Amino acid sequence: MARHRHAVATALLAALPLAALALFFVYPVAGMVGRGFVPDGRFEPGAVLEVLARPRVHRVLWFTLWSAAAGTLLSLVLGLPTAYALHRLRFPGRDLLRAVVVVPFVLPTVVVGVAFRQLIAPSGPLGGLGLDGSAVAIVAALAFFNVSVVVRTVGTFWESMDPRREEAAAALGATPWQVLRTVTLPALRPGIVSAASVVFLFCSTAFGVVLTMGGLRYANVETEIYLLTTQELDLTAAAALSVLQLLVVTGLLVLAARVRRSPPAARTARLLPRPRWTHAPVLLWTALTLVLLLAPLASLVAASLRRGEDWGLENYRALATTGADNALLVPVTEALVTSLEVALVAASLALLLGTVVAYLVSRPGGGRPRQLLDGVFMLPLGVSAVTVGFGFLVTLDRPPLDLRSSSLLVPVAQAMVALPLVVRTVAPVLRSVDDRQRQAAASLGAGPLRVLATVDVPAAWRALLAAAGFGFAVSLGEFGATSFLARDDDPTLPVVIYRLIGRPGAENFGMAMAASVVLAATTTAVMLAVQRLRGGSVGVL
Amino acid sequence: MALRVEGLSVRFEGTAVVDDVDLGLAAGSVLAVLGPSGCGKSTLLRTIAGLERPAAGRVLLEGRDLARVPTHRRGFALMFQDGQLFEHLDVAGNVGYPLRLRRRGRQERRRRVAELLDLVGLGGYDARLPTTLSGGERQRVALARALAVEPRLLLLDEPLSALDRGLRERLAADLHDILRAAGVTAVLVTHDQEEAFAVADTMAVMREGRLVQQGSLADVWAHPVDGWTARFLGYAEVLDGDRARTFRRLVAPDASWEAVALRRSALRLDPRGSLEATVEEARLTPELVRLRLDVDGLGVLPGVASPAAVVRAGERVRVSLDPARTAPLPGPA
Ligand SMILES: Nc1ncnc2c1ncn2[C@@H]1O[C@H](COP(=O)(O)OP(=O)(O)OP(=O)(O)O)[C@@H](O)[C@H]1O
Numbered sequence: 114m115a116r117h118r119h120a121v122a123t124a125l126l127a128a129l130p131l132a133a134l135a136l137f138f139v140y141p142v143a144g145m146v147g148r149g150f151v152p153d154g155r156f157e158p159g160a161v162l163e164v165l166a167r168p169r170v171h172r173v174l175w176f177t178l179w180s181a182a183a184g185t186l187l188s189l190v191l192g193l194p195t196a197y198a199l200h201r202l203r204f205p206g207r208d209l210l211r212a213v214v215v216v217p218f219v220l221p222t223v224v225v226g227v228a229f230r231q232l233i234a235p236s237g238p239l240g241g242l243g244l245d246g247s248a249v250a251i252v253a254a255l256a257f258f259n260v261s262v263v264v265r266t267v268g269t270f271w272e273s274m275d276p277r278r279e280e281a282a283a284a285l286g287a288t289p290w291q292v293l294r295t296v297t298l299p300a301l302r303p304g305i306v307s308a309a310s311v312v313f314l315f316c317s318t319a320f321g322v323v324l325t326m327g328g329l330r331y332a333n334v335e336t337e338i339y340l341l342t343t344q345e346l347d348l349t350a351a352a353a354l355s356v357l358q359l360l361v362v363t364g365l366l367v368l369a370a371r372v373r374r375s376p377p378a379a380r381t382a383r384l385l386p387r388p389r390w391t392h393a394p395v396l397l398w399t400a401l402t403l404v405l406l407l408a409p410l411a412s413l414v415a416a417s418l419r420r421g422e423d424w425g426l427e428n429y430r431a432l433a434t435t436g437a438d439n440a441l442l443v444p445v446t447e448a449l450v451t452s453l454e455v456a457l458v459a460a461s462l463a464l465l466l467g468t469v470v471a472y473l474v475s476r477p478g479g480g481r482p483r484q485l486l487d488g489v490f491m492l493p494l495g496v497s498a499v500t501v502g503f504g505f506l507v508t509l510d511r512p513p514l515d516l517r518s519s520s521l522l523v524p525v526a527q528a529m530v531a532l533p534l535v536v537r538t539v540a541p542v543l544r545s546v547d548d549r550q551r552q553a554a555a556s557l558g559a560g561p562l563r564v565l566a567t568v569d570v571p572a573a574w575r576a577l578l579a580a581a582g583f584g585f586a587v588s589l590g591e592f593g594a595t596s597f598l599a600r601d602d603d604p605t606l607p608v609v610i611y612r613l614i615g616r617p618g619a620e621n622f623g624m625a626m627a628a629s630v631v632l633a634a635t636t637t638a639v640m641l642a643v644q645r646l647r648g649g650s651v652g653v654l
Numbered sequence: 655m656a657l658r659v660e661g662l663s664v665r666f667e668g669t670a671v672v673d674d675v676d677l678g679l680a681a682g683s684v685l686a687v688l689g690p691s692g693c694g695k696s697t698l699l700r701t702i703a704g705l706e707r708p709a710a711g712r713v714l715l716e717g718r719d720l721a722r723v724p725t726h727r728r729g730f731a732l733m734f735q736d737g738q739l740f741e742h743l744d745v746a747g748n749v750g751y752p753l754r755l756r757r758r759g760r761q762e763r764r765r766r767v768a769e770l771l772d773l774v775g776l777g778g779y780d781a782r783l784p785t786t787l788s789g790g791e792r793q794r795v796a797l798a799r800a801l802a803v804e805p806r807l808l809l810l811d812e813p814l815s816a817l818d819r820g821l822r823e824r825l826a827a828d829l830h831d832i833l834r835a836a837g838v839t840a841v842l843v844t845h846d847q848e849e850a851f852a853v854a855d856t857m858a859v860m861r862e863g864r865l866v867q868q869g870s871l872a873d874v875w876a877h878p879v880d881g882w883t884a885r886f887l888g889y890a891e892v893l894d895g896d897r898a899r900t901f902r903r904l905v906a907p908d909a910s911w912e913a914v915a916l917r918r919s920a921l922r923l924d925p926r927g928s929l930e931a932t933v934e935e936a937r938l939t940p941e942l943v944r945l946r947l948d949v950d951g952l953g954v955l956p957g958v959a960s961p962a963a964v965v966r967a968g969e970r971v972r973v974s975l976d977p978a979r980t981a982p983l984p985g986p987a
C-alpha cells in the first residue's frame with residue numbers, strides 16, 4: 114500500500130520534467146526533422162539519403178571528425194601534465210591557477226571565436242603565422258575550450274588516487290617513467306577516456322567557434338545545419354544532418370556513460386608534495402598551457418582597449434550606442450540587460466526541472482526506469498542546439514502553442530540546453546549520500562519530507578547553487594539556439610557580438626571586443642562564485 | 655649490520671615527525687618498530703624507502719649511504735596496510751610486476767609467480783582480479799609481490815592491521831614463517847604489540863618521533879625503559895612513589911628501583927598466597943577471571959584467577975605474587 118502510494122508520487126513528480134521535455138525539446142526537434150523527411154506532405158526518405166551522398170556533406174563530415182579528433186588530442190596533450198601539476202602538487206597560487214583553467218570552458222563560444230580571430234588576424238599579435246581562417250586555428254580554439262575539461266576530470270581522478278600505489282611500484286624498482294606507464298596511466302584510464310569522450314562530443318558539436326572562425330572554407334555538421342536552414346533553406350539536408358548527428362552523438366553518450374566512472378572517494382586527505390626540481394618539465398608544460406589559455410584573452414582585452422592607433426575606453430563607451438551605421442537596433446547595454454534577464458529565467462527553469470530529475474534518478478533502486486530517465490534527460494546534449502532553435506521556430510509558432518511573441522521563448526530553449534548540465538551537477542551529489550543516513554533519519558522518526566530537508570538538502574545545497582550558477586553561465590553564452598530565436602529588437606549579448614563582427618568598420622569591431630570582454634567577465638564572475646561553492650565537480654566536468 | 659639509520663630526522667612544516675633516530679638491523683633479521691598512531695612510524699619507513707627526504711641523518715645499506723639513490727634503485731620492497739595492489743592487473747600480473755620490470759623471461763616469470771603464490775598459500779589464484787580477493791588474500795598477494803625479486807630490504811607498514819583479529823593472528827604466524835623461509839631482512843612498523851611479537855626478532859619502540867627503546871623482543875618485554883613504554887607494551891599497571899617502595903620491600907628488598915610495572919597476571923588468587931586483599935570486581939573472560947583487588951598495604955591492583963575459581967565482589971581472599979611477571983623500571987613511571 115505504502116509502496117503503491119510511493120510509486121504514484123514518483124510518477125507524478127516525473128511527469129513535470131517529462132512534460133517539459135516533450136513539449137520544448139522532443140516536439141520541436143521532431144517538428145524540424147519531420148519537415149526534412151516530409152517535405153510537401155509526402156514522406157521522402159530517399160531525398161534524405163541523397164543528401165548523405167553529396168560531396169559537400171562528405172567534406173563537412175570529414176572536417177567534423179578530424180577537427181574534433183585533433184581538438185581532443187591537443188586538449189589531452191596540454192591538459193594531462195597540467196592536471197598533474199594542479200592536482201598532485203602543492204604550491205602557492207595553485208588554487209587561483211585551477212580557477213584560471215576553468216575560465217575558457219565557460220566563456221561564450223562566440224567570445225572565444227572572436228578572441229582567437231583577434232589574436233591571429235593579419236593585424237593581430239600572431240598575424241605573422243598566417244593562421245587566420247585556417248583549420249589549425251579552429252583546432253586550437255577547440256582545445257582552448259576543452260583543456261579545462263581534461264584538467265578537471267582527470268585531475269579529480271588523479272587527486273583521489275592513492276599515491277602509495279605508485280610508491281609501492283617505485284619501491285619494487287620501477288623508474289618514474291615505468292611507474293607512469295604501468296601504474297598511473299592504467300589507473301587514470303577511466304578518467305582519461307571519460308574526459309576524451311566528453312571533449313570529443315563538445316568539439317564535434319561546436320557551433321560558435323566554427324561559425325566565427327571557419328569562414329566560408331570550414332564547416333562542421335553543426336554550422337552546416339545552420340547554413341542549410343538559414344541561408345540555403347534546404348530543410349531536407351538540415352534534417353538529414355540533424356538525425357545523423359543525433360544518432361552519432363547518442364552513441365557517443367552511451368559509450369561515455371559506459372566508461373564513465375566516478376573517481377574513487379578521496380582517501381584520508383594527505384598533504385600533497387611540494388614541487389621538486391624533477392617536476393620542472395611538468396611545471397614548464399603547465400606554464401606554457403596557461404600562457405596559451407591566457408593569450409587569446411589578453412589579446413581580446415587589449416583589442417577592446419584600442420580603436421585604431423589610440424588606446425582608451427572608447428569602445429566601452431560605445432556600448433551605450435547602436436554602433437557605426439546603426440549596426441544594431443538596440444544599444445549593447447540593453448542587450449546585456451536582456452541577457453541577464455533571460456539567463457535568470459532560464460537558470461531558474463533548468464534548476465527546477467533539473468533538480469526534480471536529479472532527485473528521481475538518484476533514488477537508490479529503481480533499476481531500468483531510472484536509467485532510462487537519466488538517459489532521456491541527457492538527450493539535449495546530443496542534439497544540435499541549432500536544431501532545437503530552428504525546431505522552436507517552426508513548431509511553436511502556431512496553436513496549440515504559439516510562443517512566437519512570448520518573452521519565454523528564448524529562456525525556455527536555453528533551459529533545455531542547460532538541463533543536462535544541471536542534472537549532471539546535482540545527481541552525483543545526491544547519489545553520494547549514503548542511503549543508510551536516510552534510513553537512520555527515518556528510524557529516528559523523520560517523515561519523507563523531513564528526511565529530504567535534513568539529509569539531502571544539507572548535502573546538496575552547494576551543488577544546487579553551483580548548478581544554478583552553471584545554468585546561468587551556459588545561458589549567458591548560449592548562441593546556437595538563441596541565434597534563431599532572439600528577436601532583432603531584443604537580442605542577447607552573444608547575438609549582438611556576432612552581428613557586430615559581421616559588420617564593417619573599426620568602431621563595430623572595437624565594440625564587439627568590448628562587448629566580448631563584458632560578457633566574458635560576467636560569466637567568469639558567475640563561475641568563480643560557483644567555484645567557491647562547489648562541493649564536487651560541475652556538470653559533465 | 656645490513657641496515658643502519660643514523661641520527662635521522664624528518665620535518666613536516668617545521669615540526670620534527672622523526673627525531674634523531676638511530677637503528678641497526680642485522681642481515682636476515684626482522685625488526686619491528688612499535689609505536690602508537692601518529693608517532694612517525696610510517697614516515698620513518700618511507701624515509702628509509704627514499705620516499706621522504708630526511709632533514710638530517712643518514713640511511714646506510716651495507717655501509718653505503720643511500721642519500722643519492724632514488725627509491726627505485728634501492729632494491730627494496732614496500733608493503734602497505736591495504737596492499738595497494740594494481741587493480742588493472744590480475745594476481746599473476748601483480749606478483750610478476752617486479753619481474754617484468756627486470757625483464758625476466760616469460761618462462762621464468764611464470765615459474766617464479768607460481769612459486770611465490772605457493773609460498774603465501776595462494777597457489778592457483780593467478781587469474782583472479784584483486785577486487786575479487788578477501789582482505790587476507792590481498793595482503794598475501796602484496797607480500798608475494800614484495801618478495802618476488804628478493805628485495806635487499808623489505809619494508810612493511812602495518813601489513814596486518816586492516817584484517818580481523820583471527821585472520822591477523824594466523825597471517826602473523828604465516829608472515830613469520832614466510833619471512834624466515836625467504837631469508838629476507840625486514841622492517842615492520844605497527845602499533846599492535848602482538849603483531850610485533852608474532853613476526854619480529856628485535857624491536858624498537860617509538861614515541862613522538864623518537865626511539866625510546868631498542869633490543870631483542872625478550873629484552874624489551876622484560877625490561878621496559880619507563881612507565882609509558884611498559885603500558886604501551888601491555889603491562890596493566892605501573893607503580894611509583896610509596897606504592898613502588900612498599901612493593902619493592904615485598905619482592906626485592908635489596909634493589910633500588912623507584913618504579914615497577916605489573917602484568918595483569920602478576921597477582922593471582924591463591925589460598926596459600928602471602929598477600930591479603932578484598933575483591934572489588936570480578937569479570938569472567940574466556941580464559942580467566944579478571945579481578946580488581948584492593949591489596950592490603952598496596953591499594954587497588956589488577957589480578958587474575960582461574961576460571962574454575964568462584965570469586966565474588968566484596969570477598970576477602972589471599973593472593974600470591976609472581977615476581978617474573980613484574981618489571982622494575984630504570985626510569986620514571
Ligand atoms: N606529508 C606530510 N605532511 C605533513 N605532515 C605529515 C605528513 N605525513 C605525516 N605527517 C604527520 O606526521 C606525523 C606522523 O605521521 P606518520 O604517518 O608517520 O604516523 P604513524 O606513526 O605511521 O601513524 P599511524 O599508526 O596512524 O599510521 C603525523 O602527525 C602526521 O600528521
Ligand SMILES: [Mg+2]
Pocket residue numbers: 695696697811
Ligand atoms: Mg602509519
